[in-house]
Each structure stands twice: as structure tokens, then as C-alpha cells.
Amino acid sequence: MVMQITGPWGKLTIFNVYNNGEQDNTIRLLTDYHSRHKDSLEHTTMGEVHIIWVGDFNRHHPLWNSPKDTQLFTNEAMDATEKLIEAIMDIGLELALPSGIPMHEHNFTKCWSRLDQVFLSTYSKEVLTTYNMLPEQRGINTDHLSILTELRLEVAIIEAKAIPNFRSINWDDFRDELWKQIRSRNQLVSRTRCN
Amino acid sequence: MDEISIWQQNINKSLACQHNIISNKRLVTKGINIVALQEPALSESRLTIASRDWITIYPSDHTNNPQKTRSIMLIRADTSSKS
Numbered sequence: 001m002v003m004q005i006t007g008p009w010g011k012l013t014i015f016n017v018y019n020n021g022e023q024d025n026t027i028r029l030l031t032d033y034h035s036r037h038k039d040s041l042e043h044t045t046m047g048e049v050h051i052i053w054v055g056d057f058n059r060h061h062p063l064w065n066s067p068k069d070t071q072l073f074t075n076e077a078m079d080a081t082e083k084l085i086e087a088i089m090d091i092g093l094e095l096a097l098p099s100g101i102p103m104h105e106h107n108f109t110k111c112w113s114r115l116d117q118v119f120l121s122t123y124s125k126e127v128l129t130t131y132n133m134l135p136e137q138r139g140i141n142t143d144h145l146s147i148l149t150e151l152r153l154e155v156a157i158i159e160a161k162a163i164p165n166f167r168s169i170n171w172d173d174f175r176d177e178l179w180k181q182i183r184s185r186n187q188l189v190s191r192t193r194c195n
Numbered sequence: 196m197d198e199i200s201i202w203q204q205n206i207n208k209s210l211a212c213q214h215n216i217i218s219n220k221r222l223v224t225k226g227i228n229i230v231a232l233q234e235p236a237l238s239e240s241r242l243t244i245a246s247r248d249w250i251t252i253y254p255s256d257h258t259n260n261p262q263k264t265r266s267i268m269l270i271r272a273d274t275s276s277k278s
Contacts, residue, residue, distance in 0.1 A: 141209035
């Protein structure tokens, strides 16, 4: 799924991706989306354009996995990953997270590998301030770690509106005001009836 | 003004995991304004779990095929839509 954020700095398009490990449909759809929306993705009236793909891509490759994990690099796995690498190169994205950092613990083998990625447009590296996986924030019943990506692109925040606190009401003032409003309403009703 | 901070994680469809992320203060302390979840948890009403502090964005086909939803995004509710 796609989200687009704009600001005085330009335009950021965020793709949140879950790629099924058994097929390449998502990669194909992403490539197709980029070619059909090239103008919207790559042009802006002010500032610069930035594109980021985040998500679980379910692909292994020595580019991001530890090169020692040779059992992951089967011919089939490499062929599947080549399609992802071709897609990110065509679009002009590159790996934002350093290689070799594992993000996922296999349910049965308990081996750590890397399925989750952050791909960022090549020219956006200068706005990337922080990228990290958070091993202490793994969460309950999941085998994936969380990843935090911070970009030096600002978004405006709406100030929180004050809402009435009924617990701190002054009941004398409340009754006076209520009585005043009821009286004015009654006067209005009686005047309407007279007319 | 806040800088854009994205928290991403595959939840493995775990209700407990997603509750834990949303209810925990760590999203606030880390200044997260966008959460990108893969394999999100869906309740019996086929909606995901979020609090009033977040606006949930579903894939456009979620209403018709909620069982196919594999990614959702949450954006902090106080983020200006005019930015």
C-alpha cells in the first residue's frame, strides 16, 4: 500500500510492502505501479521527491544476509531475489540498512536472517538520519524485529484542542448559566407564540 | 513540526503483539508518526487494532477482501493533513 506526504521540502511516497515468499506478484505490481505513476512519483512543484519501500520482502541474498548463511542462497532463492534487485535498481532505490543485520528468527530452526528491508531513493540518503532495528522491541508472538527509520523531513503537527473536563465543573456557575439560557429560551418561545 | 519517523514490523497476525505496540508508550517516546505493519492482526469485525491516537489506512480492497490484507499503515492523528 502507498502513502504520500508533501511539505515545503517536496514529496515523500512510502510503500508498505508484504511480498509473499512463494511468488513475485507483489514485485511485479510495484514495478508496474512505478511505471504507470512515474510522473506523480518523480515530479513535484517544490522541493525534491523521495521514495521509500519498507516491509517484509521474504527474499534472501548475500547483499543483506550474512554471506556465511550459504544454505539460504539456493539457485531458486537467488533467481527470485534477482527480480527484486532488478526492480529496485530500475526504480533507483538502494538498501538503506547496512548488510548483515538480521531481523527475523526462523520459527523452527531458530536461525536469524534478514527478510525485512528499507529501500530508499538513491538521492534521498542525505535526509536519512536514523535507521536501526530494535531487538528489545520484538513484541509478543512475532518472529520479526521492528525497524525504525527517521528522515529529516518535517510534518506539521496539529495542536491538541482543549476538551471540557466535567470532573472540575463549578456547579453553581453551571446552574446560573443553565438557568439564564432556559429563561432566554422561554422568553423567545413565549414571544413567538404571541406573534 | 516533527521529523518523519517510521516504525515497521511484521506482526505475524498476532493480536497480542499489535495490542502491545499500540498501547505501549514506546511509539510516543520515540516520536513515531507512521507505523507500517505487515501481516497485521484483524479482529472478528475484520478491522485492525488501533487507538484514537492513530488514523488507520487500509488497502483499497480491504472492505471486499479483508482476508487478503497483508499490510496496513497507521498515521499519528495529530499529523496535519495540510502539510
